[in-house]
Amino acid sequence: MRSQQETEMEIFEVLQPGAYTTIQDRGRFGYQQYGVPVCGRVDPFAYEVANALVGNFEGHAVLEATVLGPTLKVTGRGLMAVTGGDLTPLLNNMPLPMWESVSIQPGDMIQFKGLKSGCRAYVAVAGGIDVPVVMGSRSTYVAGMIGGVDGRPLAAGDRLMKGKGAGKAGVRVPSDLVPAYPKELEIRVILGPQDDYFHEGIERFLSTTFRVSPKADRMGCRLEGDPIKHREGVEKSIISEPSVPGGIQVPADGQPIILLVEQTVGGYTKIATVISSDIGKVGQAKTGDRIRFRQVALEEAHRILKMEEEKIQTITRSIAP
Amino acid sequence: MYDKPRFLLAGDRGLLVEFGAAIDPEINRKVRQIFLALENSPIDGVGEVIPTYRSILISYDPMQTDPSTLTREILDREKRLDELEIPPPETTEIPVSYGGEFGPDLEFVARHNKLTPQQVIEIHTSGTYLIYMIGFTPGFPFLGGLSGRLFTPRRENPRQLVPAGSVGIANNQTGIYSIDSPGGWQLIGKTPIKIYNPKGTPPMLLKAGNFLKFKGISREAFDEIAARNRDGNL
Numbered sequence: 001m002r003s004q005q006e007t008e009m010e011i012f013e014v015l016q017p018g019a020y021t022t023i024q025d026r027g028r029f030g031y032q033q034y035g036v037p038v039c040g041r042v043d044p045f046a047y048e049v050a051n052a053l054v055g056n057f058e059g060h061a062v063l064e065a066t067v068l069g070p071t072l073k074v075t076g077r078g079l080m081a082v083t084g085g086d087l088t089p090l091l092n093n094m095p096l097p098m099w100e101s102v103s104i105q106p107g108d109m110i111q112f113k114g115l116k117s118g119c120r121a122y123v124a125v126a127g128g129i130d131v132p133v134v135m136g137s138r139s140t141y142v143a144g145m146i147g148g149v150d151g152r153p154l155a156a157g158d159r160l161m162k163g164k165g166a167g168k169a170g171v172r173v174p175s176d177l178v179p180a181y182p183k184e185l186e187i188r189v190i191l192g193p194q195d196d197y198f199h200e201g202i203e204r205f206l207s208t209t210f211r212v213s214p215k216a217d218r219m220g221c222r223l224e225g226d227p228i229k230h231r232e233g234v235e236k237s238i239i240s241e242p243s244v245p246g247g248i249q250v251p252a253d254g255q256p257i258i259l260l261v262e263q264t265v266g267g268y269t270k271i272a273t274v275i276s277s278d279i280g281k282v283g284q285a286k287t288g289d290r291i292r293f294r295q296v297a298l299e300e301a302h303r304i305l306k307m308e309e310e311k312i313q314t315i316t317r318s319i320a321p
Numbered sequence: 322m323y324d325k326p327r328f329l330l331a332g333d334r335g336l337l338v339e340f341g342a343a344i345d346p347e348i349n350r351k352v353r354q355i356f357l358a359l360e361n362s363p364i365d366g367v368g369e370v371i372p373t374y375r376s377i378l379i380s381y382d383p384m385q386t387d388p389s390t391l392t393r394e395i396l397d398r399e400k401r402l403d404e405l406e407i408p409p410p411e412t413t414e415i416p417v418s419y420g421g422e423f424g425p426d427l428e429f430v431a432r433h434n435k436l437t438p439q440q441v442i443e444i445h446t447s448g449t450y451l452i453y454m455i456g457f458t459p460g461f462p463f464l465g466g467l468s469g470r471l472f473t474p475r476r477e478n479p480r481q482l483v484p485a486g487s488v489g490i491a492n493n494q495t496g497i498y499s500i501d502s503p504g505g506w507q508l509i510g511k512t513p514i515k516i517y518n519p520k521g522t523p524p525m526l527l528k529a530g531n532f533l534k535f536k537g538i539s540r541e542a543f544d545e546i547a548a549r550n551r552d553g554n555l
Contacts, residue, residue: 029369030369030370031459031524031525031530032369032371032459033356033369033371033372033455033529034368034455034459034460034517034524034525035455035456035457035458035459035461035499035525036524046444050548060430092405134519134520143458143500144361144458144459144498144500144519145519146459146519190330190333191330191331192329193330193331193337193431194329213527221458228367236384239342239343239344239374239375239376240339240371240373240374240454240463241337241339241373241374241375241378241457242331242335242371242376242377243379244331244332244334244335244380247330247331263372264371264456265373265454265456265457270331273330273331273332273333273335273403275332276332276334278331278520289384298330298333298388301332301333301383302333302383302387303487305333305383305384306383306384309384319404
């Protein structure tokens with residue numbers, strides 16, 4: 001458990017990119033009025049913990065792998081941690097412990113053998129993945145062609161650099177604080193902003209178990225279930241207005257879409273909004289998972305958020321040097 | 322325009338302020354004024370503010386403030402709008418080379434509206450367009466003010482790739498593609514100006530609440546401006 005002083009250098013060569021692996025940090029702020037969404041990690045808890053485990057506390061960039069993880073050849077000495085959904089990470093063909101910091105050496109091979117739970121895994125390295133900062137962030141925004149590696153998901157042959165950092169191997173998150181990423185989720189919501197476009201629709205929305213459709217990405221998670229009906233006589237679309245992560249759009253077909261992090265404006269009615277503490281859970285939902293919604297009051301959402309932030313701080317403090 | 326703004330919850334970190342129920346220049350002017358009032362005298366705990374057609378989203382940190390405080394602060398600023406020094410909207414001129422390879426649908430738009438291509442250009446360049454909001458793709462302006470003489474439906478077959486800078490018409494809207502993307506608008510021309518340049522300072526040329534005019538330029542002038550702007554700023 002010796003401390004490792006790290007320097008800037010190349011850390012990974014991408015042998016296979018996986019299904020959809022991007023570089024993400026906390027997000028890009030200040031440009032939504034110009035149509036640039038926040039982007040950033042979809043699961044804030046897994047992201048913050050991955051970084052803390054390797055001694056990163058400043059919103060460093062990590063890899064966000066989706067469903068099928070990448071194959072990475074380690075090209076530099078360093079410290080890494082994998083958190084989030086269990087995509088079965090392997091180090092040199094042996095199970096790589098998740099939620100724990102691990103030393104890596106040139107020649108090591110990192111692979112992911114398949115999805116066990118959740119949907120997105122986070123790979124942090126001490127010092128952070130280093131790519132140019134574009135408009136204040138390293139987050140990849142593929143539709144806007146910015147951030148990450150040339151504004152695109154990773155591709156075979158990419159060589160990734162890391163920044164300066166230091167941390168210790170063998171730091172672990174207590175097992176009771178590791179999320180389970182179950183296949184049945186209860187997601188807490190605040191009604192609105194367009195709950196007045198629905199009557200019975202709201203009861204239907206709160207009593208239906210929805211299934212996550214295959215059409216889910218970083219922009220939005222589409223659900224399937226009993227269609228939610230708008231109130232008689234109201235328009236089914238609205239004048240385009242700002243969107244927030246977690247907004248639940250109900251288009252004319254009644255099948256809800258939970259917005260994630262890549263949309264700034266939209267013209268669909270939003271029956272409710274996922275509380276910010278539960279957006280990461282939505283980001284870990286995969287095709288076929290089941291989601292039920294539970295309404296909470298704003299004050300309760302704020303209490304939950306405070307508890308969630310304290311939980312991250314507790315973990316961070318227990319890990320910090 | 323509503324007598325009083327409506328305040329709607331957008332989750333636990335967002336407050337949506339609505340000023341009216343229509344796409345209307347007066348309502349959008351109010352959006353711009355409140356947006357600038359918030360920029361000039363920010364509210365503690367407020368992060369990003371997004372102006373759109375008839376509403377503004379206020380993102381806030383619930384550990385620092387709450388919707389009732391925000392509501393009070395916004396109504397207070399609304400009352401004092403006259404005291405706040407709000408600069409008049411700016412008008413940006415966008416040079417456009419119309420027709421030819423840049424505007425493959427100019428002839429169609431002309432035929433559809435029983436005009437000559439030259440008349441389409443004259444009408445399109447004589448308008449002053451309100452930038453209601455920016456979105457859809459980075460820097461893409463939603464414009465109001467297209468002459469009814471140019472309304473044209475979208476193409477039946479959208480193009481796989483519309484180059485950034487292309488100027489198009491779709492129904493009662495006109496706009497500029499900010500990035501290379503698929504698209505179904507009728508293309509009438511192209512501007513050599515980058516309205517979205519991630520490496521530029523600022524990265525975006527246009528701002529919601531301001532105005533825009535199109536100016537016809539020759540193909541030679543297009544090439545000259547494009548060469549000058551190749552890697553540089555706006």
